[in-house]
Amino acid sequence: MPAGTLLYAQSGGVTAVINATASAVLQAARARRVPVLAARNGILGALREDLLDTSSLTAAEIKGLAHTPGGAFGSCRLKLKSLTEDRAKYERLLAVFRAHDVRWFLYNGGNDSADTALKVSQLAAEFGYPLTCVGVPKTIDNDLAVTDCCPGFGSAAKYTAVSVRECALDVAAMAETSTRVFIYEAMGRHAGWLAAAAGLAGAGKDDAPHLILFPERVFDEADFLARVDAVVKRVGYCVVVASEGIRTADGRFVADAGGKDSFGHTQLGGVAAYLAGRVKDALGHKVHWALPDYLQRSARHLASQTDLDQAMAVGRAAVECALAGQNAVMPVIVRDSDTPYHWHVDIAPLSRIANREKTMPKHFIRKDGYGITAAARRYLTPLITGEAFPPFGRNGLPDYVMPDIRPVPRRLPAWHG
Amino acid sequence: MPAGTLLYAQSGGVTAVINATASAVLQAARARRVPVLAARNGILGALREDLLDTSSLTAAEIKGLAHTPGGAFGSCRLKLKSLTEDRAKYERLLAVFRAHDVRWFLYNGGNDSADTALKVSQLAAEFGYPLTCVGVPKTIDNDLAVTDCCPGFGSAAKYTAVSVRECALDVAAMAETSTRVFIYEAMGRHAGWLAAAAGLAGAGKDDAPHLILFPERVFDEADFLARVDAVVKRVGYCVVVASEGIRTADGRFVADAGGKDSFGHTQLGGVAAYLAGRVKDALGHKVHWALPDYLQRSARHLASQTDLDQAMAVGRAAVECALAGQNAVMPVIVRDSDTPYHWHVDIAPLSRIANREKTMPKHFIRKDGYGITAAARRYLTPLITGEAFPPFGRNGLPDYVMPDIRPVPRRLPAWHG
Numbered sequence: 001m002p003a004g005t006l007l008y009a010q011s012g013g014v015t016a017v018i019n020a021t022a023s024a025v026l027q028a029a030r031a032r033r034v035p036v037l038a039a040r041n042g043i044l045g046a047l048r049e050d051l052l053d054t055s056s057l058t059a060a061e062i063k064g065l066a067h068t069p070g071g072a073f074g075s076c077r078l079k080l081k082s083l084t085e086d087r088a089k090y091e092r093l094l095a096v097f098r099a100h101d102v103r104w105f106l107y108n109g110g111n112d113s114a115d116t117a118l119k120v121s122q123l124a125a126e127f128g129y130p131l132t133c134v135g136v137p138k139t140i141d142n143d144l145a146v147t148d149c150c151p152g153f154g155s156a157a158k159y160t161a162v163s164v165r166e167c168a169l170d171v172a173a174m175a176e177t178s179t180r181v182f183i184y185e186a187m188g189r190h191a192g193w194l195a196a197a198a199g200l201a202g203a204g205k206d207d208a209p210h211l212i213l214f215p216e217r218v219f220d221e222a223d224f225l226a227r228v229d230a231v232v233k234r235v236g237y238c239v240v241v242a243s244e245g246i247r248t249a250d251g252r253f254v255a256d257a258g259g260k261d262s263f264g265h266t267q268l269g270g271v272a273a274y275l276a277g278r279v280k281d282a283l284g285h286k287v288h289w290a291l292p293d294y295l296q297r298s299a300r301h302l303a304s305q306t307d308l309d310q311a312m313a314v315g316r317a318a319v320e321c322a323l324a325g326q327n328a329v330m331p332v333i334v335r336d337s338d339t340p341y342h343w344h345v346d347i348a349p350l351s352r353i354a355n356r357e358k359t360m361p362k363h364f365i366r367k368d369g370y371g372i373t374a375a376a377r378r379y380l381t382p383l384i385t386g387e388a389f390p391p392f393g394r395n396g397l398p399d400y401v402m403p404d405i406r407p408v409p410r411r412l413p414a415w416h417g
Numbered sequence: 418m419p420a421g422t423l424l425y426a427q428s429g430g431v432t433a434v435i436n437a438t439a440s441a442v443l444q445a446a447r448a449r450r451v452p453v454l455a456a457r458n459g460i461l462g463a464l465r466e467d468l469l470d471t472s473s474l475t476a477a478e479i480k481g482l483a484h485t486p487g488g489a490f491g492s493c494r495l496k497l498k499s500l501t502e503d504r505a506k507y508e509r510l511l512a513v514f515r516a517h518d519v520r521w522f523l524y525n526g527g528n529d530s531a532d533t534a535l536k537v538s539q540l541a542a543e544f545g546y547p548l549t550c551v552g553v554p555k556t557i558d559n560d561l562a563v564t565d566c567c568p569g570f571g572s573a574a575k576y577t578a579v580s581v582r583e584c585a586l587d588v589a590a591m592a593e594t595s596t597r598v599f600i601y602e603a604m605g606r607h608a609g610w611l612a613a614a615a616g617l618a619g620a621g622k623d624d625a626p627h628l629i630l631f632p633e634r635v636f637d638e639a640d641f642l643a644r645v646d647a648v649v650k651r652v653g654y655c656v657v658v659a660s661e662g663i664r665t666a667d668g669r670f671v672a673d674a675g676g677k678d679s680f681g682h683t684q685l686g687g688v689a690a691y692l693a694g695r696v697k698d699a700l701g702h703k704v705h706w707a708l709p710d711y712l713q714r715s716a717r718h719l720a721s722q723t724d725l726d727q728a729m730a731v732g733r734a735a736v737e738c739a740l741a742g743q744n745a746v747m748p749v750i751v752r753d754s755d756t757p758y759h760w761h762v763d764i765a766p767l768s769r770i771a772n773r774e775k776t777m778p779k780h781f782i783r784k785d786g787y788g789i790t791a792a793a794r795r796y797l798t799p800l801i802t803g804e805a806f807p808p809f810g811r812n813g814l815p816d817y818v819m820p821d822i823r824p825v826p827r828r829l830p831a832w833h834g
Binding site: 010013014041044068069070071072074075076077078158161162163165166167168169170171172173174176177178179182200201270273288289290291292294295297298299300301302304381383384385386387389392394395396397398400402 | 584
């Protein structure tokens with residue numbers, strides 16, 4: 001049993017499988033008899049010395065985390081700046097680590113978190129404090145560099161493809177006398193990965209979704225409306241998937257077109273709502289839209305088995321890396337082949353991942369800009385393959401585990417950062 | 418083998434399990450060697466003599482319909498008026514029935530469809546045409562009279578409860594530094610059945626959803642905002658479920674508060690978007706909202722086993738009724754006990770169902786108006802119990818069946834109604 005404590009923290013938007021990574025981390029550490037603390041609400045908990053003692057969790061609770069969405073210890077949106085600008089915060093982190101004998105720090109997040117983990121490792125080296133920092137990949141946006149895909153994305157992608165297929169069957173059945181145009185808004189502020197995944201819902205020329213709007217392409221409203229109308233005339237209805245991050249030629253987010261309602265109240269924007277209004281005004285078709293919002297990133301009931309396997313694999317690998325003293329690295333997914341799909345975990349330096357953003361390759365978007373290519377299908381399909389249904393209770397709901405975890409007594413003065 | 422043809426048609430909004438009813442109808446009729454025609458797009462297909470010959474469907478296709486959402490033959494929103502006002506349409510229906518030797522008419526829909534089926538049976542009797550009309554219940558709104566519950570509702574209710582629970586875990590994990598208020602918009606223009614089902618997502622005092630807005634109660638904005646703020650202060654975040662049909666004291670639908678965006682374009686309304694804007698303006702909390710729209714009624718991937726069983730049972734019973742000559746009736750679900758849940762199918766006259774609407778009993782809504790009671794839980798829980806996942810393919814998507822069905826050659830002149 002190595003001396004010291006492992007600290008695990010979750011960062012940024014949660015996913016359907018980030019707790020599966022946590023579960024794998026806890027299992028791997030227990031197998032090596034390494035005690036694990038978790039920071040409540042991510043790095044904020046580390047700064048506040050608000051730590052949770054996972055030794056109180058039963059084996060069944062840890063196993064249950066693997067099928068529970070959300071973030072078991074809480075997450076946060078807090079980006080630390082440079083070592084110079086946020087010096088006091090980084091030093092506070094080290095003070096907390098020292099106070100609890102934290103020798104391994106696992107930070108489960110995206111490219112911002114990779115940057116934080118990297119900087120913490122640099123400061124520890126500067127102070128001569130023996131600390132191993134390991135990033136653990138997580139994001140539904142699939143925008144991390146180096147790794148072939150990001151745990152969290154596959155399940156959100158599966159949710160998106162299945163939901164769009166189901167809605168399309170609904171619209172197809174009703175279009176003659178009811179809704180002709182249906183618009184589904186997918187998350188993705190900068191990269192259209194989830195919108196692309198919706199493309200898996202259909203395969204034939206006139207299968208839904210008929211039009212996909214990517215943030216990688218400039219949104220041309222007149223062209224879009226003409227295409228919607230043409231699809232309605234040809235197919236009888238039109239299913240549109242719109243990335244929340246689409247922008248017009250002047251760089252304005254379409255989603256930011258919110259205005260005031262008739263009482264002068266703020267009306268919040270949204271791509272789908274905006275497009276629906278334009279379709280109604282300009283084309284006169286009956287239109288419906290859906291905004292799944294957090295449903296798409298928390299739908300553990302429809303997780304992808306591939307995604308779940310990868311989420312757990314990076315958790316296990318992170319513990320192994322850390323205990324082996326591999327500092328400032330992140331376990332990443334390497335794809336060996338598309339069909340049959342084979343992958344393995346490799347280790348990459350955080351410096352190659354921190355603050356970078358991977359957008360969709362150009363050859364994943366069809367030439368006309370409104371659909372995905374065969375190459376995109378080859379890439380995406382394995383990521384949504386396999387089902388990993390959670391156990392359900394006799395009350396008809398998934399047996400999600402929300403354990404109450406014991407806080408660790410504070411050893412330092414309160415922090416007022 | 419009885420002489421004649423059975424005509425089956427789907428009506429109104431589709432559900433996750435209306436095709437399961439269709440599947441059961443086709444199986445039961447085949448077992449009795451009765452040929453089945455289906456009207457394309459509901460009663461509209463019957464009027465147009467646009468009929469489909471289900472004899473071309475394989476047994477595997479019919480079985481597959483039971484796990485496929487949407488409406489296999491198409492549905493429609495078309496309410497026939499009184500026998501006097503729409504006389505020509507009713508006579509046309511009879512003409513089509515005669516031309517194709519239709520002796521049994523099964524109309525799968527809600528209270529409007531029950532009314533149509535009843536009127537057709539009356540006209541047939543007046544003309545001395547031997548026809549047996551049977552309504553088959555279907556609606557996610559759960560607002561049909563007589564029956565204890567409606568096939569289609571249980572699956573939409575399960576989707577709602579699971580989705581709200583999943584989103585609540587997401588918000589709970591992020592609330593410290595991100596979204597504090599989350600609003601989920603549920604279908605239900607007149608009755609809050611689906612919003613009530615969301616209440617199953619939590620059980621403890623401070624479990625999400627914290628506030629449910631029912632169309633059965635007047636929406637008081639100031640009271641609502643004060644409660645949201647109180648929950649955020651006490652719990653750290655607040656999950657709201659709002660029925661699309663809530664109204665203010667003057668009878669105005671909250672959802673109709675749409676306005677214009679900054680470009681003067683129509684901005685479509687929506688309860689969740691409106692409430693989100695008010696929370697942001699009045700309380701300043703970061704807010705997100707979800708509008709699942711058709712996802713909630715087409716999510717076959719999350720169907721309730723109880724709902725599926727009942728959808729198939731009413732389909733089988735409808736065929737048995739029809740062939741036994743029980744005219745102007747509808748198979749209904751009778752609840753024998755809550756725990757353990759037992760039910761059976763009974764037969765009720767259409768006259769007791771047509772054009773009626775069942776709202777939620779008053780004692781299902783908590784006294785403060787913002788939650789459900791233990792009685793509501795006892796009623797709702799069995800309806801979402803059991804999982805009936807569809808088979809999934811190696812592409813990660815459900816194997817939904819969309820058979821191409823042979824149209825029946827027309828025997829009458831075209832209809833210009």
